Amino acid sequence: MRPFQKHTGIVAPLDRVNVDTDQIIPKQFLKRIERTGFGEFLFYDWRFSGDGKKTADFVLHEARYEKATILVAGKNFGCGSSREHAVWALADYGFRVVIAPSFADIFANNSLKNGLLTVRLSEDQVAEIMRRAKGTADYRLTVDLETLRVEDGQGFSATFTMDDFSRHCLLNGLDDIGLTLQHEAAIAGYEAKHPVHAAMKSLG
Amino acid sequence: MSARTLFEKVWDAHLVTAPEGQPPLLYIDLHLVHEVTSPQAFDGLRANGRQVRQPLRTVATVDHNVPTTPRGLPVADPIAAKQIEALQKNCREFGVPLFDMDSPEQGIVHVIGPELGITQPGMTIVCGDSHTSTHGAFGSLAFGIGTSEVEHVLATQCLPQKKPKTMQIDVRDKLAEGVTAKDLALGIIGQIGTDGATGYVIEYTGEAVRGLSMEGRMTLCNMSIEAGARAGMVAPDEVTFAYAQGRRFAPQDKDWEDAMASWRALATDPGAKYDRVVEIDAAALAPFVTWGTNPGMVVPVTARIPELASFSLESDRRAAEQALAYMDLQPGTPIEQIAVDRVFIGSCTNSRIEDLRAAARVAKGHHVHGKVRAMVVPGSQAIKHAAEQEGLHRIFQDAGFEWRESGCSMCLGMNPDILQPGERCASTSNRNFEGRQGRGGRTHLVSPMMAAAAAITGRFTDIRNWRFR
Numbered sequence: 106m107r108p109f110q111k112h113t114g115i116v117a118p119l120d121r122v123n124v125d126t127d128q129i130i131p132k133q134f135l136k137r138i139e140r141t142g143f144g145e146f147l148f149y150d151w152r153f154s155g156d157g158k159k160t161a162d163f164v165l166h167e168a169r170y171e172k173a174t175i176l177v178a179g180k181n182f183g184c185g186s187s188r189e190h191a192v193w194a195l196a197d198y199g200f201r202v203v204i205a206p207s208f209a210d211i212f213a214n215n216s217l218k219n220g221l222l223t224v225r226l227s228e229d230q231v232a233e234i235m236r237r238a239k240g241t242a243d244y245r246l247t248v249d250l251e252t253l254r255v256e257d258g259q260g261f262s263a264t265f266t267m268d269d270f271s272r273h274c275l276l277n278g279l280d281d282i283g284l285t286l287q288h289e290a291a292i293a294g295y296e297a298k299h300p301v302h303a304a305m306k307s308l309g
Numbered sequence: 310m311s312a313r314t315l316f317e318k319v320w321d322a323h324l325v326t327a328p329e330g331q332p333p334l335l336y337i338d339l340h341l342v343h344e345v346t347s348p349q350a351f352d353g354l355r356a357n358g359r360q361v362r363q364p365l366r367t368v369a370t371v372d373h374n375v376p377t378t379p380r381g382l383p384v385a386d387p388i389a390a391k392q393i394e395a396l397q398k399n400c401r402e403f404g405v406p407l408f409d410m411d412s413p414e415q416g417i418v419h420v421i422g423p424e425l426g427i428t429q430p431g432m433t434i435v436c437g438d439s440h441t442s443t444h445g446a447f448g449s450l451a452f453g454i455g456t457s458e459v460e461h462v463l464a465t466q467c468l469p470q471k472k473p474k475t476m477q478i479d480v481r482d483k484l485a486e487g488v489t490a491k492d493l494a495l496g497i498i499g500q501i502g503t504d505g506a507t508g509y510v511i512e513y514t515g516e517a518v519r520g521l522s523m524e525g526r527m528t529l530c531n532m533s534i535e536a537g538a539r540a541g542m543v544a545p546d547e548v549t550f551a552y553a554q555g556r557r558f559a560p561q562d563k564d565w566e567d568a569m570a571s572w573r574a575l576a577t578d579p580g581a582k583y584d585r586v587v588e589i590d591a592a593a594l595a596p597f598v599t600w601g602t603n604p605g606m607v608v609p610v611t612a613r614i615p616e617l618a619s620f621s622l623e624s625d626r627r628a629a630e631q632a633l634a635y636m637d638l639q640p641g642t643p644i645e646q647i648a649v650d651r652v653f654i655g656s657c658t659n660s661r662i663e664d665l666r667a668a669a670r671v672a673k674g675h676h677v678h679g680k681v682r683a684m685v686v687p688g689s690q691a692i693k694h695a696a697e698q699e700g701l702h703r704i705f706q707d708a709g710f711e712w713r714e715s716g717c718s719m720c721l722g723m724n725p726d727i728l729q730p731g732e733r734c735a736s737t738s739n740r741n742f743e744g745r746q747g748r749g750g751r752t753h754l755v756s757p758m759m760a761a762a763a764a765i766t767g768r769f770t771d772i773r774n775w776r777f778r
Binding site for chain 1: 319320325326328330331332334336338343346349352357358364365366368372373388389391392395406407426427437438454455456457458460464465466469471498503504507508537539548553557558559560564603624625627628631688721722729738740742744745747748749
């Protein structure tokens with residue numbers, strides 16, 4: 106996994122609540138069997154009309170947000186389907202951080218596995234970032250996972266929380282399957298006490 | 310030992326280890342796999358030289374992509390065909406049992422698990438699909454995961470998991486005639502919101518929940534994710550045992566007796582504490598219809614589209630405004646005046662035999678409205694077969710409904726069953742998100758009876774006034 110330590114980038118404001126994973130990556134793009142190349146389909150139905158032409162007024166079309174790497178959005182970001190393709194699309198498009206007042210659980214888990222940092226701030230703090238990102242040219246934030254701090258160098262500063270283990274994995278880009286396999290003895294011990302159900306063996 | 314909830318009992322029984330400074334490691338009894346969220350996980354195994362640790366705790370089927378036209382025809386969409394082939398190849402290579410397209414046991418993954426008796430009380434169950442919460446109806450801890458976690462479970466049969474909080478949703482009194490588990494689910498989401506249970510596992514309790522069939526409990530638990538909860542649970546009881554007994558993979562003979570004894574012990578102990586308690590009055594609920602672009606945007610069929618001024622938060626008001634623009638609806642419009650173009654009866658929420666019986670009872674002796682196209686998609690081949698034995702397919706076909714093969718179908722429109730731009734659909738599925746059933750499509754979530762009634766009258770109709778024939 107790509108580690109995340111500290112990142113400074115342009116902030117794009119997506120001023121909507123309950124942005125669901127069907128919007129982040131519509132279903133017609135879930136048939137691909139690769140992990141890569143989903144960025145061009147990010148927010149597809151908002152970015153492109155039915156005939157494939159750019160829509161008139163989507164925030165990511167604005168020249169000033171073209172190079173954005175930090176997305177700020179409303180509460181309950183990433184709700185709905187478990188599709189990890191949503192995280193792959195955001196990361197492949199170039200986003201490294203999403204800031205919102207809250208995230209859906211599965212989306213937040215999926216982000217952790219892909220080095221996409223989800224930062225929870227208060228409604229007021231998110232509204233303030235949204236205001237600055239809309240009103241300030243070339244608005245940038247620095248997100249530091251070491252110090253758990255978000256700041257813009259123009260007076261805005263906020264701290265966020267993340268559990269120590271997730272933070273450690275993200276900072277170091279750790280493969281958590283490898284970590285689980287370190288508990289091989291415990292897993293084998295559990296399995297010895299809980300054998301596969303007899304009826305299931307007929308499936309083999 | 311102190312009093313524990315159903316969730317805590319299942320959680321504790323599956324703890325492999327709780328290492329210092331790391332999340333607890335939870336053992337997974339059953340891993341369900343389908344074609345859309347697994348190919349990248351199997352690729353990950355190959356890239357790292359890893360095997361599937363427990364192929365016989367892993368069960369695969371194809372459901373999301375499969376056409377619902379007669380079986381035996383080739384899959385016309387080459388990309389979908391490639392994804393289905395990838396699952397077939399992966400299952401062969403890693404020794405994972407697969408209920409394939411041509412299997413008499415193929416179906417929606419959350420329908421066939423319970424139907425085959427693979428889903429059992431007290432289990433931990435995961436699947437790369439958010440509606441895995443369905444299986445909680447059996448008193449199992451079942452939740453959706455992403456593809457990286459699918460790979461994790463394939464490789465280790467475990468998942469590191471932070472312990473979620475617990476929420477009791479206590480549903481007092483009884484549901485009225487014509488008010489179903491789907492309406493209960495929509496009523497709950499309408500009350501607590503689409504993020505009302507984020508971070509929690511829900512346990513549904515109370516008289517109305519006890520009164521639900523297993524099909525109804527599955528519908529209720531299925532929709533838990535739409536309130537933000539990864540899992541919903543119902544403690545197993547006689548209804549659960551009667552459903553499970555005799556199914557192909559259910560315990561037999563002496564094992565059955567032992568299993569029942571351990572399942573009975575799963576019920577929440579008297580005095581056990583939940584982190585949050587929500588009370589619902591079942592008798593006050595009506596048949597519901599969603600009007601917006603998430604399942605929390607919902608009102609009784611007798612109500613009107615809400616006025617924008619009724620939303621106190623500015624963000625909610627703007628969301629409602631955006632939703633109404635997308636849905637092409639005006640505040641104040643009575644729900645019963647909204648006409649539909651399409652009707653979909655199916656999905657892991659409402660495609661089981663009881664759902665089809667309920668819809669058929671409404672359709673019997675009537676005919677689908679001239680401007681409506683209506684489809685019935687059974688959840689599995691076994692349900693399709695059972696329904697045909699009962700003659701339900703004739704009732705639907707005589708009434709002008711299409712009777713199709715099993716799969717996820719128009720719930721998410723990954724196969725050719727999609728809405729055209731601007732079409733309005735009464736759907737028994739679980740999500741009314743923008744574009745969910747097809748770009749520009751407008752989805753209203755309802756129960757199977759309400760969907761059948763809308764197909765016949767061409768608009769939303771209060772099922773409580775229905776003239777059954």
